[in-house]
Amino acid sequence: MQKKQQALLGILLVILVGLTAGWYWLSTQSANSTTHHTQQRVIVTTNAQAQIFNQLAIPLVGVPTPGDNQTLPKRYAKLPQVGNHVAPNLERIASLKPDMVYLDQALVSDYEQKLKSADIQTTALNFSDLTALRESIKTIGNSFNRQQQARQLNATLTLKAVHPNHRPKVALLMGMPGGSFLTGTKHSYVGDLINRAGGTVIGAGNGAYTTMNVEQIAAAQPDVIITMAHAMPKQVFQSFDELFTQTAWQALPAIKQHQVYQASEPTFGMTANLNAPAAFKQLKTWLQTN
Numbered sequence: 001m002q003k004k005q006q007a008l009l010g011i012l013l014v015i016l017v018g019l020t021a022g023w024y025w026l027s028t029q030s031a032n033s034t035t036h037h038t039q040q041r042v043i044v045t046t047n048a049q050a051q052i053f054n055q056l057a058i059p060l061v062g063v064p065t066p067g068d069n070q071t072l073p074k075r076y077a078k079l080p081q082v083g084n085h086v087a088p089n090l091e092r093i094a095s096l097k098p099d100m101v102y103l104d105q106a107l108v109s110d111y112e113q114k115l116k117s118a119d120i121q122t123t124a125l126n127f128s129d130l131t132a133l134r135e136s137i138k139t140i141g142n143s144f145n146r147q148q149q150a151r152q153l154n155a156t157l158t159l160k161a162v163h164p165n166h167r168p169k170v171a172l173l174m175g176m177p178g179g180s181f182l183t184g185t186k187h188s189y190v191g192d193l194i195n196r197a198g199g200t201v202i203g204a205g206n207g208a209y210t211t212m213n214v215e216q217i218a219a220a221q222p223d224v225i226i227t228m229a230h231a232m233p234k235q236v237f238q239s240f241d242e243l244f245t246q247t248a249w250q251a252l253p254a255i256k257q258h259q260v261y262q263a264s265e266p267t268f269g270m271t272a273n274l275n276a277p278a279a280f281k282q283l284k285t286w287l288q289t290n
Contacts, residue, residue, distance in 0.1 A: 040059075040099055041061045041096065041098045041099045042059070042060050042062075042098060042099065042101075042102070043060065043061060043062035043063070043082060043093055043098045043100070043101045043102070044060060044063060044064065044102045045082065045083075045085050045088055045101065045103055046064055046127075046271070047064055047066055047067065047070045047072075047273075048127055048271055048272070048273035048274070049102055049104075049125060049127075050064060050072060050073060050076060051073065052136075052140065052153070053140070054073035054075050054076065055149070055153050056137075056140060056141060056144065056146040056149045056150060056153065057075075057146070057149065058140070058144050058146065060076055060079060061079065061098060062079060062080050062081070062082045062092070062093065062096045062098065063076045063080075063081055063082065064081065064082060064085060064088075065082070065083050067265075068233060068265065069264070069265040069266050070265065070266060071266075080096060082096070085103075085104045086107065086231075088111055090111065090114055090118070093120065094118050094120060098120060099121065100122070100123055101115055101120055101121070101122045101123075102122070102123050102124075102125055103123070103125070104124070104125065104127065105124040105125060105126040105127070105128070106127075106271065108122070108124040112124070125139075125140075127189070127272045127273065128187075128188075128189060128208065128271065128272065129192040129272055130159065130189070130193065130196075130276055133157065133272035133273070133276070134157055137153055137154055137157075138150050138151075138154065153274075156274075156277065157274070157277065159193075159277065159280050161197075161198075162196070162197055162198035162289045163198065164198040164289045167198055167199055167200045168198075168199050168200070168223035168224050168287050168288070169199070169200050169221065169223050169224070170194050170200065170201050170202065170222060170224045170225070170287070171183065171201075171202050171203075171217055171220070171222035171224070171226070171252075171254065172184030172188065172190055172191050172194060172201050172203060172226050172228070173225065173227045173228070173240070174188075174209055174227075174228045174230055174270075175227060175228065175229050175230065175237070175239060175240055176231065176236065177230075177231055177232045177236060178239075179239045179243070181240075182209035182210065182211060183203035183209060183210050183211070183212040183217070184201055184203050184208065184209055184228075185201060185203040185204060185205050185206075185207065185208060185210055186203075187205075187206065187207060187208045188201075188203075188208035189208075189269070189271055189272045190263060190268060190279070190283075191203065193276065193279055193280050193283055194287070196280065197280055197283040197284045197287055197289055198284065198287055198289030199283070199287045199289070202217065202220040202222055214246075214249060215248070217252070218252055221252070221253055222252060222253065222254045223253055223254055223257070223259060224254050224259045224260075224261070224286060224287060225244075225252070225255070225259065225260045225261070226260075226261050226262075226263050227240045227260070227263065228262075228263045228264075228268060228270070229264070230270065233264060233265070237262055237264075240262075244260065259286075263279070263282075267279050267282060
């Protein structure tokens with residue numbers, strides 16, 4: 001009799017263990033299913049985001065309108081375009097009924113509230129520099145079960161820093177239509193790449209860009225000047241060319257030695273992107289730190 005009771009208890013124990021394991025498996029699958037289901041209709045709002053989602057083979061329902069010198073991946077070429085990150089078409093975004101819209105963290109405050117008021121979920125991605133980009137790729141990989149692809153992509157973005165005996169001083173100037181400009185710091189995407197490439201940006205401060213006049217730039221005696229355009233590159237670079245003919249600028253070592261370069265798209269961008277290795281290589285050539 002006692003043996004039968006022990007056998008019955010053993011059977012009940014096996015059944016209980018099986019039920020517990022089954023419940024755990026179902027709850028895990030349900031959680032995973034919910035996570036992926038809520039992001040079946042995804043929109044990205046920058047070209048850099050589109051390139052990364054393409055590399056991770058993630059389906060989208062909406063993409064940004066490409067700017068000058070930008071192209072969409074073939075995978076997304078026929079998808080509805082929702083404007084660019086500066087001026088998104090909010091009505092078009094809403095019409096696509098997205099589960100998630102990915103925004104640029106640097107510009108999220110401009111239109112996040114408008115999207116939320118339309119009951120559209122948003123996620124901000126930080127592409128402020130290479131380190132942030134790699135972390136964002138990891139996050140995207142985890143969100144869409146693309147961990148292996150994310151690791152492989154991040155491996156291509158590993159850049160070996162250069163430590164030359166002489167670090168050239170670099171004025172990184174980001175121009176805007178109308179002739180004004182800001183000076184990049186080490187916290188900007190390209191400023192960070194310059195430091196990795198063996199240079200030292202002259203802009204200081206906790207932000208990505210700061211204001212410096214020609215007298216302050218002259219006091220820093222930059223060996224190299226690198227110009228960028230926030231928008232309308234043809235007009236901006238022409239403004240820089242005219243600016244550098246002025247007497248105050250002509251006295252700078254970079255101007256005298258003809259060490260002035262244009263950091264143009266698509267190799268360079270305002271935020272970190274998959275062209276970082278090419279930009280890094282170009283910077284080493286300009287800084288002569290190869």
